[in-house]
Amino acid sequence: MSEANRKMKWQQEGAENPLNGNTALCEAALDVFSTYSFGEASLNDIIKAAGMNKGSFYYRFYDKMDLYLSLFQRLSIEKLKLFEQYDDTNTEDDFFTSIRKKAILGIRFARKEPRYTALSRRFLTEELSFRETVIDVFGGVTENVLLRMVEEAQAKGQVRHDISVQMMAEVFAILLERIDKVITPAMDDDEVLIKIDELITVLRDGTAVE
Amino acid sequence: MSEANRKMKWQQEGAENPLNGNTALCEAALDVFSTYSFGEASLNDIIKAAGMNKGSFYYRFYDKMDLYLSLFQRLSIEKLKLFEQYDDTNTEDDFFTSIRKKAILGIRFARKEPRYTALSRRFLTEELSFRETVIDVFGGVTENVLLRMVEEAQAKGQVRHDISVQMMAEVFAILLERIDKVITPAMDDDEVLIKIDELITVLRDGTAVE
C-alpha cells in the first residue's frame, strides 16, 4: 500500500475491507487482538497463524494498525446488522421492555462471537493515544443512546424523577457492558432469558423487600 | 537475588518488600504499570524514571514480575489498612447501610490513589497465565465477600427472595467495580455522597416509578 493517509483510506466510500475473503487472517487477527492488547499482540504471530506471508500482508495493509482497524470495522458492521433486527423508535414498548430486548440482542451477539466482546472490552483499557487514533477514524460510534432512552422514559413517566437520568443511564450502561459476568457461556437459552429477567427486575424494582 | 523460588520468597514471613524505602521506584512502577499492561510496561522505562541502575534493580529484584508483585502487595496492604476502619461484623447496620459505608471507603481510597484503581482494573484484562501466576502467589484475596453479605441480608429479610443471591451480589460487584464511572475526580466530597446515595437508592428501590 502506498503512503496514502490512513484516515483517508477509511473515509473513502468504495474502499473495500482488505479482510474480506481472507477468513484465515480475520480469524487469526481476532484471536490475537482479543487475547492481547494492541502493543502486545504480535503481528508476526498473526501472520504466521493465518498461513500468510509477511510480504503479502504489507502488500495489502499499511501497517499493524490498518489490520486492527479493518477488523474493528468488520465486527462493527456485523454487530450493527444484528441490532437492526429491532428498532424501537416506532414500537409501543415501554422502557424496560425495550432495554430487555436490546439486552437479548446484545447477548446473542456476544455468545455468537465472544472474541468481539473481549476485543471491545480490551479496547477500553488501551492507551489513550491508541483509542484516540481509532476514534478519530471511526468517529464516536458509541454515542450514548442509553441516556436518551432514559430521558425519554422519564418524560413518559416510566422511570422515577428523584434520581438523575445520568445516574440511571450510567447504571444501565455499566451493567450492560459487563453482562457477561452474569450470563455465562454454559447457560442455555432458557436460563439466559431467566437471568435477563432477573436483572431487569432488579433494575426496575430494586433489591429491597417489597 | 539468588535463584530462590519466587513463590517461596512471597510466602516467607520476614521477607521485607524491596520497594520499602524506594519511593522513586515505587512511584515509577505505579505510573507505568497503571498505564500499560504488564507485557507492554517497559522495565527499562521504570528503572530510568526511578533514576536507578539496571544492575542495582536486578540485585534487589528477581525479575520484572517480582517488581509487579512487590507493588501489588504494597497497595493491597494500604487498601486493607483503610478498610479496617470499618468492620461491620459487630454493628447493627442493615445491608444497604453497610454497602454504603463500604462504597464510601472504596471511593476514598480510589480518589487518594487513582493509579491503584487503574492497576487493579488492568489486572483483570491481563493474560490468563499472568493472572494465575499472581493469584498463585497471593491466593484468592478477592474472595467474594459480597455474596456472603447478600446471603446474610436475605436471611434477615432485608433483600428480596424472588431474585437469586448470585444475581444480586453480581450486580453489586459490577457496580462497585466500575463506580469510578459515576464518581468522577472532579466532584467534591458532598457531591460524592449525593451520588452514592443515588446509587444505593437505585439498587434498593429500582428505577421504576414508585
Added chain:
DNA sequence: CCCCTTCTTGACCAACTGGTTTAATCGCGC
C-alpha cells in the same frame, strides 16, 4: 591498612518487534 560484604555501574546478550526490500514466481487475461 587490609579484608569482606554490600552495592553500583555500564557494557553486553540473545530474542523479538514492526517494517522494508529485492528478486523470483505464480496465475490469469489477452
Added chain:
DNA sequence: GCGCGATTAAACCAGTTGGTCAAGAAGGGG
C-alpha cells in the same frame, strides 16, 4: 507467448525488550 498484477520467500533493518555479568566502588570492622 506476453504482460502484469498478485504472491512468495528470504534476508535484512534499526530499535527495544528482559536479563546477565565482571569489574569496581563504597564503607565499615578488625
